[in-house]
Amino acid sequence: xxxxxxxxxxxxxxxxxxxxxxxxxxxxxxxxxxxxxxxxxxxxxxxxxxxxxxxxxxxxxxxxxxxxxxxxxxxxxxxxxxxxxxxxxxxxxxxxxxxxxxxxxxxxxxxxxxxxxxxxxxxxxxxxxxxxxxxxxxxxxxxxxxxxxxxxxxxxxxxxxxxxxx
Amino acid sequence: xxxxxxxxxxxxxxxxxxxxxxxxxxxxxxxxxxxxxxxxxxxxxxxxxxxxxxxxxxxxxxxxxxxxxxxxxxxxxxxxxxxxxxxxxxxxxxxxxxxxxxxxxxxxxxxxxxxxxxxxxxxxxxxxxxxxxxxxxxxxxxxxxxxxxxxxxxxxxxxxxxxxxxxxxxxxxxxxxxxxxxxxxxxxxxxxxxxxxxxxxxxxxxxxxxxxxxxxxxxxxxxxxxxxxxxxxxxxxxxxxxxxxxxxxx
Numbered sequence: 001x002x003x004x005x006x007x008x009x010x011x012x013x014x015x016x017x018x019x020x021x022x023x024x025x026x027x028x029x030x031x032x033x034x035x036x037x038x039x040x041x042x043x044x045x046x047x048x049x050x051x052x053x054x055x056x057x058x059x060x061x062x063x064x065x066x067x068x069x070x071x072x073x074x075x076x077x078x079x080x081x082x083x084x085x086x087x088x089x090x091x092x093x094x095x096x097x098x099x100x101x102x103x104x105x106x107x108x109x110x111x112x113x114x115x116x117x118x119x120x121x122x123x124x125x126x127x128x129x130x131x132x133x134x135x136x137x138x139x140x141x142x143x144x145x146x147x148x149x150x151x152x153x154x155x156x157x158x159x160x161x162x163x164x165x166x
Numbered sequence: 167x168x169x170x171x172x173x174x175x176x177x178x179x180x181x182x183x184x185x186x187x188x189x190x191x192x193x194x195x196x197x198x199x200x201x202x203x204x205x206x207x208x209x210x211x212x213x214x215x216x217x218x219x220x221x222x223x224x225x226x227x228x229x230x231x232x233x234x235x236x237x238x239x240x241x242x243x244x245x246x247x248x249x250x251x252x253x254x255x256x257x258x259x260x261x262x263x264x265x266x267x268x269x270x271x272x273x274x275x276x277x278x279x280x281x282x283x284x285x286x287x288x289x290x291x292x293x294x295x296x297x298x299x300x301x302x303x304x305x306x307x308x309x310x311x312x313x314x315x316x317x318x319x320x321x322x323x324x325x326x327x328x329x330x331x332x333x334x335x336x337x338x339x340x341x342x343x344x345x346x347x348x349x350x351x352x353x354x355x356x357x358x359x360x361x362x363x364x365x366x367x368x369x370x371x372x373x374x375x376x377x378x379x380x381x382x383x384x385x386x387x388x389x390x391x392x393x394x395x396x397x398x399x400x401x402x403x404x405x406x407x408x409x410x411x412x413x414x415x416x
Contacts, residue, residue, distance in 0.1 A: 003230055004222070004224050006225070007223055007225035007229065008224070011223040012223070020223070021226070024225070024229060024233065025232065025233060028236070028237065029236060032237050032240065032241075033240075100220050100221060103216070103221060104221060107221070122217065122221075123216075123221055128178070128181065143178050143183070146177050146181070147174075147177040150209065150212060153212065154208060
């Protein structure tokens with residue numbers, strides 16, 4: 001079962017382990033009921049689209065969406081990243097970039113619509129066409145969101161590094 | 167290609183989503199434009215950092231099991247007539263992994279919630295696999311199969327040679343029906359597997375022979391003095407009746 005992919009997507013979309021579990025549970029039930037609708041060779045893409053919808057519904061339900069809109073570059077100066085104490089040498093910066101916890105925080109700070117395409121592309125290694133089907137947006141939009149998402153991510157990582165250098 | 171276009175195409179280039187002609191134009195532009203080459207290098211660096219980091223969240227242990235339990239509960243709620251759904255879940259799951267999980271999932275169910283025929287069907291399904299039914303002792307010779315049970319279960323199940331009636335003996339396995347230890351004698355009719363489950367009867371077991379269709383499988387169950395039986399198969403009901411009367415014949 002593409003359960004790891006499903007959980008990974010849900011975890012990144014909801015930014016919460018408990019919500020991600022719930023979303024996977026809901027999504028699997030939906031996928032199970034709607035199995036007749038499944039067609040085409042891309043079972044994983046179809047399944048992830050169902051999981052994504054379950055995430056969105058859950059987020060909406062918990063009123064997290066309104067909260068999430070505020071979760072952008074300006075609102076989150078990165079103070080939520082634990083352990084980003086003073087680092088001074090380039091070696092430490094390199095080491096920090098390989099600090100997964102820190103990197104996770106940077107990705108989680110991305111607005112959802114950028115975060116989901118970055119996760120689908122970089123972590124699930126899906127094609128633009130597959131992402132377009134899962135997120136239900138045109139391929140051109142996948143491209144521009146990925147472009148913007150990566151830009152935001154790079155900028156955040158830079159800001160975080162400078163902050164910790166001071 | 168100019169820089170504006172190159173920067174717009176940069177991500178598609180990084181992701182190998184450009185057509186060959188445009189990709190070649192990008193190669194040429196990046197070779198001649200230090201600013202765009204720099205942007206490209208940053209993109210590559212970000213990618214390698216992302217790919218090298220353990221960012222993928224693995225499903226927590228137990229999630230698979232609880233998903234399957236949920237689906238099982240759902241399916242029971244929607245009545246037993248949706249046998250195909252079961253197989254859909256299996257396909258969705260990747261057959262083998264789910265098969266393993268299902269065996270455990272059903273065993274974990276308290277026996278009181280499901281009837282014995284339902285539990286027998288569950289075990290029948292759990293033992294099926296693309297390679298054939300699970301069999302602990304494979305033999306078409308009942309004189310091999312019957313002694314095999316000695317020391318493994320505390321009763322002596324009947325193993326009959328029904329080849330004259332067209333039912334080929336494949337072998338047997340030790341199994342469970344709910345919390346009760348059972349043996350399953352495995353026969354085959356054409357491409358259909360027939361399991362006969364035998365277990366020590368409890369006083370609460372239904373006395374009369376009954377037939378049922380559960381999840382698309384036909385089940386005929388009956389008792390004698392101290393044993394309970396259930397024959398389970400996806401073959402026609404009339405064929406299973408024919409099998410059962412042959413099996414029960416003295």
